[in-house]
Amino acid sequence: MIIAAHVKKNEKGEVAVQSLKDHLVNVAEKMEAAAAPWGMGSLAKLTGLLHDFSKSRTQRIKNQMSFQEYMKEIIVNPEQVARYRGKVDHSTGGAQFLQQRYGVGEDASIRRLINLSGLAILSHHSGLLNFLSEHGESDYVRRLHKKDVKTKEEEAYFFESVLSQRKLDDLFYQALDEVKKLDIRIDQSCQRGSNDKRVQRQTYWFYWGMVERLLFTWLVDADRLDAAEFRGGKSLLQDWDCHNLWNLFSRKLEDRLQSFTLPSDGKARAIALERQKISDVCQHFGTEKPGIYSLSVPTGSGKNLASMRFALAHAKKYHKNRIIVVIPYTAIIDQNAKEIRDVFQSNEAVLEHHSNVLPKEDMSKDERDWHKLLTERWDMPVIFTTQVHFLDTLFDGSCQSTRRLQALADSIIIFDEIQTLPVKCTYIFNLAMNFLKEFTGVTAVLCTATQPQLHRTNLPIHIDGEIVPSSDLVFQAFQRVSFEYLKDMLYTAESLGPLLLQDAVKRGNVLCIVNLTRQARDLYKAVEKLVAKSGDDVEIIHLSTKMCPAHRVHEIDRMKDVLSAFHSGTSKRKLICISTQLMEAGVDMSFATVYRALAGIDSLAQAAGRCNRHGELEEGLVRVFRMEDENLDKLPDIQIGVQVAKDLLHIVDIQDILQPVNLALYFKRYYAAQTERNKSYELxxxxxxxxxxxxxxxxxxxxxxxxxxDARKFLYDMQAFGDAGNALSVIDSATMGILVPYEDGGRLIAALNDSVEDPEELLALFRKAQQYMVNVFSYELEQLQRMGAVHQIRQGPLTLRKDYYNLDIGINFET
Known part of the structure; x- marks a missing residue:
C-alpha cells in the first residue's frame, strides 16, 4: 500500500500518487538547499521531514477521518471532497512528535529548536500562529495538547519509510548546534548595534522572530512548490543564468545611457552632465561590500537608472540572486518598470507585482497558473513591487505573503522614495532590514532626495555609507527653482484659483498640490468656473485617490499629451493640474510653476522636483501657501510635518530648504515630534x-x-505573529474599497450583480475590478450611505451609483 501525500487524476481518468516519503524528502531537500547558505540547513531539513507527519495515518480515531481516507475520497468521490477540506489535521502531529521525543529536560536551546520547527509545522497551512498572544493565550501550546492527532502508526511509518531513529537524532542535534551558533551571532549583533540594554533586548527577540519567519517561508515555499510540481509533472524551478543575465542587462543599460543626447547649453546641459556624474558614481560604488547604503540625490537626478546601474554592478561582483525595486505608489510603478523593461528588452526576466497588474485575458490556464506562481514566489531576476507588498512580505504572516520572504535572501533591494515609509513602520522596518543584511546577505539602497534619517532614531537602521558623496555640491548643481512663501495669507479655493489661472496664462502650465481631497475638489471647481468665464485656452486636470486607478492613468496620459504639445510648440494650450500628494513622488513631468500647500519639507522638496525638472527654463517657480480651515486631524503624519516645517521656516530661508543640512534638521525635528510608540506601530x-x-x-x-x-515549560520564544499579522491587515485596511462605474467599471458592476457560477470567471472579474476600485475612509463611506450613493451587489464589493461618479473629480460627495 502506498502512503500518499498527493493524488491526481488525468483526463483519461488515470490516477497518479505521490508517496508521502517522496514529498517529505523533496520538501526537506528544497528547504535545506535554501537554508544552508545561512547556517540553518539542518534546522530546515528537520522541519521539512516532519511537516506532514500525520498524513501517514490510515485509521480513524473517534470517527475522525484519517488523511489516507481523505486521499481515497479525492479519487472516489471528488465532488464530496470540499466537505472534508481543512478538517483533517495533518500538521499538528509533527510538532507533537518533536515535543514528545526531545522536549524532556531544561535545555533552553532544545526548547527553542522545538519551538522554531514546531511552530512552522503547525502554521504551514493556516499562516504563522502565535507562540503567545497579546492576551496571554498560546496557539502553540494549545495545539501541542490537542488530542487524537499523533499515533504510534505515524511514528512507525516515519522511522520505517522516511528516516531511521538514529539518523533523525543526528539531524536533530546538528540542528541544535546551528541554533546555538545562531544564538551567539544574534547576541553579538545586538551588542554591536547598541549599548542600550532595552534596545538590545528588543532586537534580540525580534531577530529570533525573523528566524522563525525564514523557517516558515522556506517550508511554505518548498511544500507548495513540490505539490505544484507533482500536479504539473515537471520542475517549476527556473534555472536563471544570473551571471550572464547581469552582464547582458548591464551592457544594454550602458548602451541606453550612451544614446542620450546632451542639451547644447544652459541649465538643461548642466543638469544632464550632473546626472551622468551621479550615474557613474553609482556604477563604481557597486563594487563595495554588501550592506545598506543611502542614495541621497536631488529629484530629477535620474535615480531610477542610476540605482539600477549600481545594482547590476553589485550583482555581477557578488553573484546576487535578484534585484527588487520597491516603489511607494502603484501610480508610478508602471512608468518605472516600463523604463527598465525598455532598456533590458526582456519581459521574461522582469516581474511586476502590484494590484494594477493582472493576467492577460488571452492567457491559457497554464499561463495564468504560471503567473500566479511567479507572484507568489518572486522567482524572477528583476522584480518591481509596492511598499505595501514588501511590508506584507515581512510582517503579514499569511502563507501567501510570507512565502515571498525566501526570495529576499542574497538579493539587492532598491527602495525608491524611502521617505514615504509610514512613520509607524520605522522601527520594525529598521530591525528587519538590519537582520536581512546581516543574516541573509541582502544589500539595500535607500533612494530619495529627502533622506529621512532612519539611522538616527532610537532603533536605527545600520547604514554602511552614502553612495554619492559631497551632497551639498550635488544639490547646488540641481538648483533649478526659486521658492516663494506666501505666509501672510490663508487661502481658500476662491482666492487661490485666480493665482493659478494667472500663472498658467503667463508661464504656460501650473501644478498645484494640496493635502486633502476635499481641497482638490473645491479648487478644481473654482478654477473651472474662472476658466469658463475668462475664455482662456486652458486644460484643467484633477487627480486624487478618489478616482479609480484606470481614471488616474487616463488623466495622467492626457496631461502628458498637453505638456508635450506645449513644450514642442505644436500647441499653445495651457495646463492647470490640481492634485493631492500622489503627484509628488516619481512622476516624471515638468511644470513651469508649482504651488504646494504647506507640508513637511520632504513634501515641498518632492513637489519642487516636478518644477523645471529637466532645466527647460533658467529657473522655475515654487510657491508655498497655507489653506484656510485645513483640518489634518485624520492625517497625523502630515499634521506633524506641517507644524515642523512651519517652525523651521521661521529660522531657515525658504530658498535654502533643499540644502542637505536643512533636510537633516527637518527630519531630526520630525522624528523627535513623533512618540516612540508611534514609531513602534501603536495599536x-x-x-x-x-x-x-x-x-x-x-x-x-x-x-x-x-x-x-505554565508557558515556560513549553515556550522559549513568545512572539505574537498571528496577532501582529492581523493588526497589520486591520489597520492598513481602515478603508473600504468601492467599485465605481468609470468606463468598463459599469460593465463589471453589472456582471458581478449577475449569477456567475464559474469560479474562474468570477476570479477574472474581480481581477479586472481592481482597476475600478476607490478606497474610502469609514466616515466617507457613512456619508455615501446616508446619500444613498452605494449599494451592495450580488457577488462583489459595494458599488457606487452612476450619478455619484464624476469624470472630472471621481467620487462626488456633494451630489
Whole structure:
C-alpha cells in the first residue's frame, strides 16, 4: 500500500500518487538547499521531514477521518471532497512528535529548536500562529495538547519509510548546534548595534522572530512548490543564468545611457552632465561590500537608472540572486518598470507585482497558473513591487505573503522614495532590514532626495555609507527653482484659483498640490468656473485617490499629451493640474510653476522636483501657501510635518530648504515630534506591533495573570505573529474599497450583480475590478450611505451609483 501525500487524476481518468516519503524528502531537500547558505540547513531539513507527519495515518480515531481516507475520497468521490477540506489535521502531529521525543529536560536551546520547527509545522497551512498572544493565550501550546492527532502508526511509518531513529537524532542535534551558533551571532549583533540594554533586548527577540519567519517561508515555499510540481509533472524551478543575465542587462543599460543626447547649453546641459556624474558614481560604488547604503540625490537626478546601474554592478561582483525595486505608489510603478523593461528588452526576466497588474485575458490556464506562481514566489531576476507588498512580505504572516520572504535572501533591494515609509513602520522596518543584511546577505539602497534619517532614531537602521558623496555640491548643481512663501495669507479655493489661472496664462502650465481631497475638489471647481468665464485656452486636470486607478492613468496620459504639445510648440494650450500628494513622488513631468500647500519639507522638496525638472527654463517657480480651515486631524503624519516645517521656516530661508543640512534638521525635528510608540506601530489596544514581534511583554504579563498552563515549560520564544499579522491587515485596511462605474467599471458592476457560477470567471472579474476600485475612509463611506450613493451587489464589493461618479473629480460627495 502506498502512503500518499498527493493524488491526481488525468483526463483519461488515470490516477497518479505521490508517496508521502517522496514529498517529505523533496520538501526537506528544497528547504535545506535554501537554508544552508545561512547556517540553518539542518534546522530546515528537520522541519521539512516532519511537516506532514500525520498524513501517514490510515485509521480513524473517534470517527475522525484519517488523511489516507481523505486521499481515497479525492479519487472516489471528488465532488464530496470540499466537505472534508481543512478538517483533517495533518500538521499538528509533527510538532507533537518533536515535543514528545526531545522536549524532556531544561535545555533552553532544545526548547527553542522545538519551538522554531514546531511552530512552522503547525502554521504551514493556516499562516504563522502565535507562540503567545497579546492576551496571554498560546496557539502553540494549545495545539501541542490537542488530542487524537499523533499515533504510534505515524511514528512507525516515519522511522520505517522516511528516516531511521538514529539518523533523525543526528539531524536533530546538528540542528541544535546551528541554533546555538545562531544564538551567539544574534547576541553579538545586538551588542554591536547598541549599548542600550532595552534596545538590545528588543532586537534580540525580534531577530529570533525573523528566524522563525525564514523557517516558515522556506517550508511554505518548498511544500507548495513540490505539490505544484507533482500536479504539473515537471520542475517549476527556473534555472536563471544570473551571471550572464547581469552582464547582458548591464551592457544594454550602458548602451541606453550612451544614446542620450546632451542639451547644447544652459541649465538643461548642466543638469544632464550632473546626472551622468551621479550615474557613474553609482556604477563604481557597486563594487563595495554588501550592506545598506543611502542614495541621497536631488529629484530629477535620474535615480531610477542610476540605482539600477549600481545594482547590476553589485550583482555581477557578488553573484546576487535578484534585484527588487520597491516603489511607494502603484501610480508610478508602471512608468518605472516600463523604463527598465525598455532598456533590458526582456519581459521574461522582469516581474511586476502590484494590484494594477493582472493576467492577460488571452492567457491559457497554464499561463495564468504560471503567473500566479511567479507572484507568489518572486522567482524572477528583476522584480518591481509596492511598499505595501514588501511590508506584507515581512510582517503579514499569511502563507501567501510570507512565502515571498525566501526570495529576499542574497538579493539587492532598491527602495525608491524611502521617505514615504509610514512613520509607524520605522522601527520594525529598521530591525528587519538590519537582520536581512546581516543574516541573509541582502544589500539595500535607500533612494530619495529627502533622506529621512532612519539611522538616527532610537532603533536605527545600520547604514554602511552614502553612495554619492559631497551632497551639498550635488544639490547646488540641481538648483533649478526659486521658492516663494506666501505666509501672510490663508487661502481658500476662491482666492487661490485666480493665482493659478494667472500663472498658467503667463508661464504656460501650473501644478498645484494640496493635502486633502476635499481641497482638490473645491479648487478644481473654482478654477473651472474662472476658466469658463475668462475664455482662456486652458486644460484643467484633477487627480486624487478618489478616482479609480484606470481614471488616474487616463488623466495622467492626457496631461502628458498637453505638456508635450506645449513644450514642442505644436500647441499653445495651457495646463492647470490640481492634485493631492500622489503627484509628488516619481512622476516624471515638468511644470513651469508649482504651488504646494504647506507640508513637511520632504513634501515641498518632492513637489519642487516636478518644477523645471529637466532645466527647460533658467529657473522655475515654487510657491508655498497655507489653506484656510485645513483640518489634518485624520492625517497625523502630515499634521506633524506641517507644524515642523512651519517652525523651521521661521529660522531657515525658504530658498535654502533643499540644502542637505536643512533636510537633516527637518527630519531630526520630525522624528523627535513623533512618540516612540508611534514609531513602534501603536495599536488600538495600546500595545505596539514592535512588542508583538519581539519580546511580547504584554503577552507574557497576561499569561502570568491568567494562571494558564505554565508557558515556560513549553515556550522559549513568545512572539505574537498571528496577532501582529492581523493588526497589520486591520489597520492598513481602515478603508473600504468601492467599485465605481468609470468606463468598463459599469460593465463589471453589472456582471458581478449577475449569477456567475464559474469560479474562474468570477476570479477574472474581480481581477479586472481592481482597476475600478476607490478606497474610502469609514466616515466617507457613512456619508455615501446616508446619500444613498452605494449599494451592495450580488457577488462583489459595494458599488457606487452612476450619478455619484464624476469624470472630472471621481467620487462626488456633494451630489
Amino acid at each position: 488600538p489596544s495600546r500595545n505596539t506591533l514592535l512588542d508583538l514581534l519581539s519580546a511580547n511583554d504584554a503577552g507574557r504579563q497576561a499569561c502570568g495573570a491568567r494562571e494558564r498552563i
